[in-house]
Structures are given as C-alpha cells and as structure tokens.
Amino acid sequence: MENTKFNIAVLIDGDNAQPKLIKEILEEVSIYGKATIRRIYGDWTQQHMNGWKEIINQYSISPIQKFAYTTGKNSTDSSLIIEAMDILHSKNTEGFCIVSSDSDYTGLAKRIREEGLFVMGIGQKKTPSAFVQSCEIFTFTENLIVEPKAIPVAKKKANTKEVAAKEADTIPKINLSIIDKAFEISANEDDEAYIANIGTNLRKISPSFDSRTYGYRNLTKLFESIDKYQVVKNIVNGLNHPLVRLK
Numbered sequence: 001m002e003n004t005k006f007n008i009a010v011l012i013d014g015d016n017a018q019p020k021l022i023k024e025i026l027e028e029v030s031i032y033g034k035a036t037i038r039r040i041y042g043d044w045t046q047q048h049m050n051g052w053k054e055i056i057n058q059y060s061i062s063p064i065q066k067f068a069y070t071t072g073k074n075s076t077d078s079s080l081i082i083e084a085m086d087i088l089h090s091k092n093t094e095g096f097c098i099v100s101s102d103s104d105y106t107g108l109a110k111r112i113r114e115e116g117l118f119v120m121g122i123g124q125k126k127t128p129s130a131f132v133q134s135c136e137i138f139t140f141t142e143n144l145i146v147e148p149k150a151i152p153v154a155k156k157k158a159n160t161k162e163v164a165a166k167e168a169d170t171i172p173k174i175n176l177s178i179i180d181k182a183f184e185i186s187a188n189e190d191d192e193a194y195i196a197n198i199g200t201n202l203r204k205i206s207p208s209f210d211s212r213t214y215g216y217r218n219l220t221k222l223f224e225s226i227d228k229y230q231v232v233k234n235i236v237n238g239l240n241h242p243l244v245r246l247k
Helices: 019-030 047-053 075-090 103-114 129-134 153-170 176-186 195-205 219-224
Strands: 006-013 033-042 062-065 095-099 118-123 137-140 192-194 229-232 243-246
Touching (some): 006 075, 019 047, 019 118, 033 047, 033 075, 075 103, 095 103, 103 118, 103 129, 192 195, 195 219, 219 229
Parallel strands (some): 033 062, 095 118, 118 137
Antiparallel strands (some): 192 243
C-alpha cells in the first residue's frame, strides 16, 4: 500500500469487538490514515455493551443504538452496513475500517473495494477467511497486544525449555512461498527489493499477513531470521530504507 494517509471511517460492531483493545485498534488505523468518523453499533440496553460505555467519550466514538427486536437476529450488522453505504455515497472518506470478526460484512468490504476505496478489517483470528480476503488489509487483534511473559525467578532454569517449547507451539511457521512470491514481485533487475515494497505486495497476496503473527515486531526482523535472505541498510537523506536481497 502507498504511504499516503487519508480519512477513514471506523465502524465498530459492538457485539463482536473488544473494548479493552480500542486504544490499540485506533493506533493501528492511524498507520494508514485519520479516523475522522468513529461509530460503534449495538444495543446499549444490553449488559455486554457496558464495557464500551466507559470509553466512547474518551476516544470520541459516537454510539449508535440498535435494538434487537428479534431473538437470534443481529440488527447491529444491518445497521452498520446501511450506514457504511450512506458514508460511501457521501464521499467524505477515502477508506473504511470494519472492526468485527463477523463474516456478514464480507459483501460490504467487497462493495467498498469495488468503489476503489481502501478497506481494512480488524478482528480475531477466528474471523472467516471470506471476510479477511475481502479486505485490502486485515489485522488480527491478537497481534495488537503483547502479553508479558513472566517466569517465576525460582523456577526459571527448570522451566525455560518448557516455556520455549510452548511458545514455539503457539507461533505458526512462516509461509515461505508467500514470502518468496512477494520478493519476486518486488525485486528489481539487481534482484534487490525495498522492504516497504515487499510489505505492500505481501498484503496484496495475503491481506492478513502480519510479521507479529510469527513473533517479529516488524518485517525487517522477520527477513533477518530467514537464511536465504539478507537485509542491507540503505541510508537515504538520513533515513534507513532497508533493501532485501538473496544471499
């Protein structure tokens, strides 16, 4: 994706989002643009919405009331979709962020992309693939916060290997075929590629690709861990624009 930042409408499904991560969610959105419209949808008469009531003013989020008239039916989904279409046609924004793990927003994401607008999603890893793939970028909430890894001092030596083994089991292996494809697309005639260009093409191939999923805080660190690639410093006007090349 290009570095241009633009106005983004952040639409939150209050039934399928986590209040405790709102700070991290808005920070993630700010990487790509300005969250000029911030709305959260839900039935505010229900107890499960109480967690949102304490923070909506703090983060300047407008609450939208949607009553659940029928048991088992989610009126929040349809309300969010209708308002998203209104915003789309008003042409006041250049992008959307849908915060939910619900596949019901798959069609909405596709419709926004058809209009040539940027659309990102933020949800849990359980989010259906159809919704993930419909977004230009999809960020898993599990990647937005790093849990502290506390090891009791008295048992540190005895448990180090066990803890490391458990962590290795929870971190998926890097899909090298996607990495190689993105590098191939990004590489110039000298078989070098800017790390930023690789990142852009990785998201085009797999919208949910995120170095944090594999335990690395950024793409540079991930490439440094792969034996076949070499990351080279490339200072331009005092800033480092890393290059990646094959060893």
